Amino acid sequence: MTLRAAEWHKLPTSLTELCINTTLRCGQSFRWRKSAEDEWSCALHALHYRAIYPSPTTKLLTPPPSNAPSVTAEDDTLALINHYFNLAPDLGQLRAPKFTGIRILRQDAWEALIGFICSSNNISRISGMVHNLCLHYGPLIAHLDDVTYHDFPTPDALSGPDVEAHLMKLGFGYRAKYIAKTARIVSQDKGLKWLQDLSNPECPQFGVPEQPAGELLEGGREGYRKAHEELLALHGVGPKVADCVYLFGLGWSESVPVDTHVWQIAQRDYKFGKDKHSSLTAATYIAVGNHFRKLWGKEAGWAHSVLFTADLKAFSERVVAKKEVKEEEVVVKQEDGETVVEDVIKKETTKRKRVKKEPGENEHNVLEVKTETTRRSKRQRA
């Protein structure tokens, strides 16, 4: 593995337009990790990014979903960053509630699908599960500063015969079956292209040209309503998980995932929870989404995330989950003639601790991005 460093680039945005600490922690993605040195990192595409604030330092590390188009030049790196962080829309122009810096990431649809199947959990536990998926089934991308970076596993990698039992052992619970079944359907039956073709044509997967997506109707645009039916057929995918995938992985901005949190907000601020909609039934779920769409149109999902995060934020000022990682077992084993680099079963214990709000959280620093290109010199073999 060779790393080639490139010039420093200034990300074409300000912190009013993108707040990394909020955007990467608000429960829309589960793979970014923040180190003790205040650096964010994630394996994503065949690249290695580095972003810093004047102080403290923030680093974004990145390598590739194997299904993504290969990107090598720095110009494309910037395009990828613009795409992933969804930097094109001007937040100042949005009618959504004011809460600066929250972006709806444009994540890989497959990763979002599996990630949100794990999502009947708190964010730190979902992150742990997704991390374990990458560690055990994702291709090794880089070894840097004593940290190994694995990409998100492909549908093929998750459709082996022992996946369900193994995930059970890793503490996935009933989600183990959902993941195994969904992976098998996508890899052997429907195909990844099927999933990606459910994307909003106005907001396609990286590298795909944009197409118009039609008029907004009460229940969302035609394509969104149609995509709805498709994903619900998968095991472990109900309306909430499907809406998360539409919003964060398939670019349908009118999607409003109603979880218990959003349901609280709907009751508290929008007079839901009475008569007809006294509990969160399927009909109530649709009514909440339609109400948000009536208020914010195509940006309903964005607005929803802002409200959601604002609530999350208020919560996190009082109580912050502090994580302790304990290594229980380290095994090196072989699979299919390829070296499985580390088979580490980690158990994460979460302790709740009262802390003050982190200083500098909302400071308007300049965000810079350093790009580096990773090249795989050779595939590791046993």
Place this chain on the structure above:
DNA sequence: AGCAGACCTCAGAG
């Protein structure tokens, strides 16, 4: 259509 209980793990309460 709505609702209750099962699924599974973990944290927190008692």
Place this chain on the structure above:
DNA sequence: ACTCTGAGGTCTG
């Protein structure tokens, strides 16, 4: 040190 309860979303009956 122990058991019990509740949270999280989906599925089944």
